[in-house]
Amino acid sequence: MIVGQQKKAEEIIKMLGEGWESLLIVGCGTCVTVSLAGGEREVEALANLLQLYYGKKGKKVTISTDTITRQCDFEFIDDIGEKIEDHDIILSLACGVGVQHIVERHPQKIVFPGLNTSFYGATTAVGEWVERCIGCGECILDRFGGVCPVARCSKSLLNGPCGGSQDGKCEVDDDIDCGWELIFNRMKDLDILDKLLVFEDPKDWQPYRDGGPRKLVNKEYYDE
């Protein structure tokens, strides 16, 4: 799922600036609820905090809240369409996809992001997530024992480690496991190390971001 982190209140307040009277904070009930950054509870907490802040500053504002199932689908946005139109500013606590989807539906509205969209992650403990995939557009996990060299090696090396790994840790940061050590160990355990002897051609980065913003069509459902 998408892991996000709420922006610091200071930054949000600076972003909101002056010259508005009503604010709608919109939470997203899927990824960022699970990643504890933008669900109903976070929305309420932020609203109460901002109320406290503007109250102390003597600024009269109305702060409303709503949390919809997914901000990346218009149907859910449309459910609160009138409410969005009725407020001066919209603060979205979804990932960047959600923020922009509201923008597309409400071109006249100012919509701000309340989160930093961090990465696609897996939950490792309550309150802890780790990156496992960067969405490169062409999955190669089959050739690397199920451990991704693109996402888990700091340099995305495809033909073996860089030589800087120490005690299983990456030279970029001791907190990071060396992706190549993980690949090697897993393939050794599975007795498929010989697969690594095949030279990996330079990766085609077109299907990733380098080919420009991506679009996907499922022909069974959609005919361009």
Add this chain to the structure above:
Amino acid sequence: MYDVIFIGNPVDTPSLETMQVEPGKITNCKGKVGDYALRYRENGKVKEVKTRAIIVNLPHQQEESFPNLPVFSEGLKTDREGTLIFIQDNEEIAPAFVNGVGIKKALQAVKYNPSRLVYYFYRSLRFTEGTDQLYEEARQAGVAFFRYEQGKLEINPPDKVTYTRGGATMDVEGKIYTAPLLKPAPELEKLARVLRIIPNEDGYLQAENVYLAPTLTGRRGIYAVGGARSLNGLSGFEEEIKFTLEEIETIKNNLQPLVEDDREVDDRKCILCYTCFRVCPHAALEENKEQDAMEVQKEACWGCNACISHCPAGAISIVDEQEDEKGSGLQVFMCENSAATARKKMPQEDLEGFISREIPCSCSIRKEDIYASLQDPEDRILILGCFEESCKHLEGDQRGQRIVDEVNETLASLELGEDKVRFERLSPPMEQDLANLLNRWREGQL
């Protein structure tokens, strides 16, 4: 339905239906006290059995604390002549149980042969029931006890020890026995995860906590005995088994919930994020596959409300709960297991001017409620939780502390006051401290 399943070694219990499963075979444990479904693998097949309760009974792993010297818990059977040297606490302070075994062996040795010399070196003696008597007896029988400081005992295998105290040194020679180092059985790590039990620092199944005596774990209906429990797990095995079996009789014949209120998950709001499942210190939540939502299992719930305060979707609530009015002014939230008990013994006039509220655990506070209760410039909030090892909900005080820390960091960053919200710890007999604390807080002197 079995009454109890033993994971590890079974214990004879004529009145209960029992079964035994090897620890390494357990794959999954669902359900709750009175109705567990335990899955294990046998001959390549997965089997599921139902049981009312589970007892984990595994021995400690023993290791030599000094390479190539025998450990006293196993040795001494044959040698009845010559000087004996016992060394306890060589690497780490031995648990009370080992201490008891050591003194007993030393006493036996002088009893067999009163003319031999027996030295007993230790860094710390722990006197539990029975060992103090044993110690007296051993001294009178002639065992020479010497306390040493770390680094002040030089051990030269196979048979020489140099003891330094103050400016004096003493060399003794004889057969050396050391205390064993105890480690948890290797299966416990996985068992803790599968059984959803919060282990202690050393990896045993019973967290350090005053509410978990003698064999309770944080999950109701699962008991840890012997070397599965903790380093103290072998001091009173008989009584512990007796207690545990009585508990299981009660589960069988008269299982009652621990708390009155029901906690309910709104299946339209729950998104199965599993946060509640992960934060519940008592493993009381389970996914209801038919409803596609979490469910609080009433008999397993201890009522801390960690699930309610941590659910990101606001899906859990107490059935028929009265909404608390939003407080203002000086507000004190007291955990019912510590400060609220102390309050009852405190002169009521000391409470005047405060709005106080009893909460089931300090982890039940929510940051959104804190912000909502600070809207007036005079508003201040004091949250009183328990000390770490006496938090009934094991990690509740730490969660409470973290919530307050985060709130304070945010408030400070916006210059909304650094002293508006405080977290303090108390225990039930501290009524005087509570009165002082409240006074100091009222005066803004905390």
